[in-house]
Structures are given as C-alpha cells and as structure tokens.
Amino acid sequence: MTRFWVGGYGDDMDGDAEGIGFLSVDEGRGASTLTYRGTAAPVSSPSWLAQHPTLDVVYAALEGSAAVQAFGRSGEATLRPLGRPVDAGKYVCHLAVSPDGRMLIASCYGDGRVIRYGLGADGSIVPAAPDRAAALRAALFGESDAEDAGEPGAASDPYPTPTGEEPRASHAHAAVFLPDGRIATTDLGFDLVRIWRSAGTGLALDHEVVLPRGTGPRHMVMHPSGHLHVVTEYSCEVFTLASARDGSWALASATTASPIAQVGFDTPAELALSRDGHTLYTALRGSNTISALRVRGSGEAVEPLALADSGVDWPRHHLVHEGVLLVAGQRSGTISAIDLDERTGAPRDVRHTTSAPTPTVILPTR
Template identity: 50%
Template sequence: MRFLTGGYTAEMDGEATGIGMLLAGAADDRLAGGSLGFAGDAVRTGGSPSWIAAHPALDVVYAALEGDGAVQAFTRTGEASFARLGAPVPAGELACHVAVSPDGASLVASCWGDGQVVRMALDAAGRPSSPQTAVAAVDPYAGFGVDDRTSHAHQTRFLRSGRIVTCDMGFDLLRFWRAGARGLEAAEELVLPMGTGPRHLQSHPSGHLYVITELSREVFVLAEGPSGAWRVISGVPLSADPTTAGDTAAELAVSRDGQFLYAGLRGSNTISTLRVRGDGSSLDLVAQVDSGVDWPRHHVVARDTLLVAGQHSNEVASLTLDERTGVPGRARQRTAVPSPTCLLPVA
C-alpha cells in the first residue's frame, strides 16, 4: 500500500523536505502489514505540509502549509509523484488542517495560530480559490477569570447531514456550520468543559460523534437530538495510569468494523484502545500499549494494521491489530521518515 506523509520542514524545525511517499508492503498490496519503506519525496515543498487531504474524485491532494499559513493543491504526475497545482492560497496563522467536502466543491482550513476557519471554492481541476473567513469564535468562558485565552481552530469534519463541525481547542468549543453562498454560516455551538481542549473528531456509523480532547486526555461521545442539536452524552478517560497526567492526546481513529477507537497519547507514547458499546453511545477503555514511536502525532487504520507516525523519532511503525480484542500488538515493522505528522492512504 502507498501512503503520503506530511511533515514539518526546516522553518518549523523539522527534517522533512516535502510530502513523502511511504510503502507498506508492495505498492499494490491490499494489506499494510508488510515491510515499511520510505521512498523519498512525492513532491518537494517547504512551508511544513503538516496535514494532507485528498479530493474525493480527482488525483489531487491538499496540504495545510502550517509554516506558511496557506493551503496548496498538488496534482498527481506519476505513481509516486505530485506537482503543484496553482499557487498557495492564504488561510491564516499556522493553518494545521484541511478537509475537503464530499462533493469536491470546496474545502475548509483550520488555523491553530489565530483560530480562523476558512472556506475555499474548488474549481473543476481542483484548484482552491476565493477564501472566505468565518466569523471568529468567542470564548464561552470569558469573564470567568480566563479572559486572556486564544482561539485555536484545529480540525474540520463534514457530517452526513450536510453540516460542518470545527474544533476550537483554545476555547473548548465545537462549532457547527451550514455552507452558504457567503461562506460558512454559524448554526450551533457546543461548549465542552473548560480546559479540555477538543482536538479532533471522528464520525461513527451509529451516527455518534467522538471528540478527543488534547489537554484532558478524554474522548467525549456526542449525539444529535431530534431537533438537530448536538449534546455530550458520555465520556471516558484515555488512561488509568496517573503517570500519564502530563500527556497530550493527538489523533483518534476508528477500526474497520467500527467496534474500536484508537487514541494516541504523546508523552507516554502510547495508543489507547476503546471499545464501542451498544448503539455507540458509550465507550470503555480496553488497553493502553506502546506506540512503538516517540511522539505519536498521527495514526491510521489499514484493515488489520495500525500505522503510527512518530514526529520526534522520525519514523513510522506498524502494529498488527488483534481483530478479536481490538488491541494493537508490538511494533512489527518500522522505517525512518523525516518529522512525520500525517499519513494519507493513496491508490
């Protein structure tokens, strides 16, 4: 299998020199449990392409150039090569995430530095343009002794209902949007407990949303009510070990059958496995195992394998998933990858 790797380049003290190409087994393998190998850059670029997302229909990918505060499109030119498609489009300070709409007509960039959420139109070739910045977030806890907090938008997810949800890690806030002619129109806000730091979301086949909190190291379960309003219905900590109190949570991934969630913890460098219970409304902590890397920034499920990007150890490791218990085993394969921050499967 092929995976693109995002990473930090020199201006953000990283060692990457562009978007890389990772092989897990042979390029045309359907499974990712084979030997890992880094094939070098699929395209050289600065600006720290820390997050990569694919167009749903075109051979085009988009990078959040975190160091440049911009979004850049790349078109495929070969089995393992890409080239710039148009010019970078400014988004905001430390643009760290980009999500493409299911119809391929637009994308949304999230900016950690200034909290901006920016929608861009995509043309028939996949080039982004016409950035429209959504209304700025307001801290729901302002006036409670925390007036100096800063908005930090961190992720966007398109929902089956057609709405869009964004995480604001700085304001402990989830914001729901409708896509309108003038950009994103605010529809709803959901306030999480102060200091939790919502980082990323995952949709579940049950219809529930799961949000991982970077600072409090939890996963909250969200449900949509009859009126369309979202609410928190349960939550679970990612560790029972008190020595992980200084950890920060990173990525959240769903198993192929939807029965388990995998959460990365940076500091203890572990992966927590959560079992999805019943109709998806509750979670149980099953296990916490070694991730096999230093600073597990991102991970993806590829059938029976979990691939983990170790930002500080400059490597990617593969862990076999026990499909009965859901728990990852020890790292079986690993390869050097410079400052990896994101893994994206590509055909």
C-alpha cells in the same frame, strides 16, 4: 505494495521534511515492511494532507507558511502543484474536503479561523474572496462587521477569565463534515465544538457545544451510527456527541482516553476508527502509547479496551490499514506498524518501523 503520502514539518517548523513524502508498505510472509521512498513534492511543512473524494488530488496545509495548496498525481511516487499556494490563517493545521468534492475547510490553530474554499472541477483551490475572509473572522470573533457580512457573531470564550489570568485564545484544530452537510469544528482554546452551515460562498455559525473548561477538544471522527467522537488534548478524554431530532448536537458521554493517562504529561493527538466501527484508537504523546477504546451500544459511548507501546516518540498521527495501525512519530522521525488483534481490535506488537523526516500525517494514495 500499498502506498501512502506522508506530511511533515520542514525547517520553518523546526523539522527536516523537504515536502510531501512517499511511503510504501510491502506485505510478505505475514509481515508488513515499511519503506520511506523520498520526497514526492517539494513544499514547505505540509503538516496535514487531505484527499479529494474522486480525483487524484491531494491538499496540503502549509502550516509555517499560513497557506494551503493542491497537488495532482504526476507519477507513481510524485505529485505536482495544482496552482499556487493560497493564503490561509496562522498555523493552518487541518484540512477537510466535502464528500461532493466542491468545498475545502481549513482550520487555523494560530488565529482560530475556519476558512471555506471552493474547489474547481479539476480539484484546484478557489481562493477565498477578501470579503469572505472578513465575514469568517467576524463570525468567529464577533467583530463589528459581522452584521454587515450577514453572518452571526460567534460567542467568544464561554468561560469567564479568572481574576489574574490572561484571557484565552481561540485555536481551531479540525473539521468534520456531518451527514446532513453541516460542518463540525473544534476550538481547542475555547473548549468548543462549533456547528456551521453553508451560507452563500461562506459559513454561518449554527450553534456551539460547550465542553468542560480546560478539556481542549482536538480531533474528531464520525461514527457510522451518526455519533461524533472527540478527543481532548488537555484532559485526555474522549467525548461522544449526539444529534437530536431538531438537528442540535449535545454531549452524550465521556470517558478517559486511557486508564494510565497523566493530565499535564500525556497529550492525545489523533482519533481513528476501525473499519468495522467497533474500536477507536488514540495516541498519547508523552507516554508514547496507543490506547484502544471499545465502542459501546450503537456508538453513544466508548470505554478503554487496551494499551500498547506506539513504537515511536511523539505519536502525532495514526491510521488503521488492513489490520495494521500505522503511527507517525514526529520527534523520533519514524513510522511504525502495529499489529491489531483480529478478534478484539486491541493493539499488539510493533511489527516494523522505518525512518521518515519529522512525519506529522499519513494519507493513503488513491
């Protein structure tokens, strides 16, 4: 039996999850059976979960509460709070933990903030100091105290606002640690991938990669080749970024996420990579489909491979596990298991579904 933690939306985010849930996947007679086994830790809207690399500690983004919190394993199917919730930005929606387990990065959709927290030896979150939070706001939005904080002011919207239109807003959405220790974050509102480096106890902007206007970069996955794949929520595309010898990142290629994607109707969510690195999977909310893309060459490009029904409504998150794709359906309140072709990686039939309260993320337990 394989076990997973499940994050979801609670009543403060128009959902019915009562906290971090517990899911089991039982293998038998060549089929996987999913069972949602209840609440592992009561907490408000843990919409994203991240695992510590060495400790049995889980971090939750409490999206409706604008906070993050750590949880330690207290039993086979239970978690206990590891300290109180720590303030974050508005609608914090994603967390990433550094490979050395010493840093947590929170991306905040509501106000565009990217926040760095230290992590203690026990995995607990060290709250960001007030001056550190101010410095990060300055770095993101170019506020007047940026120079005093010792961090560069980041450019705002790289595209001029057309006459008669309201200015766009920054929406940080995800973070990935790069092989050299820097951090890449997406800004869905400004069509940017930002590259950060650690500076003291905070972050300093290194440079930015500007994507075409209106694409809406959302989530990312690091390919073993060193390329960074980015899925866009608005334009239904997958962009591949490559790093040059001087450490700068730039666009290498782009492709549609699905040949049947309808811009304005379909909105891609997660981007997941197969174990062998040959296949990417994205989910299209709207048509409720799973699109598989073949990774070409040494990872510098991808191309559509196959399309399948996700088995859920509004597939917000998915992951690959032992030849099966698990998909969290936010609106249907279900999680599905989809078979993957062993040879090509293409998604096939929905093997099984189980009910789960407004699921938004699935995380394997340690």
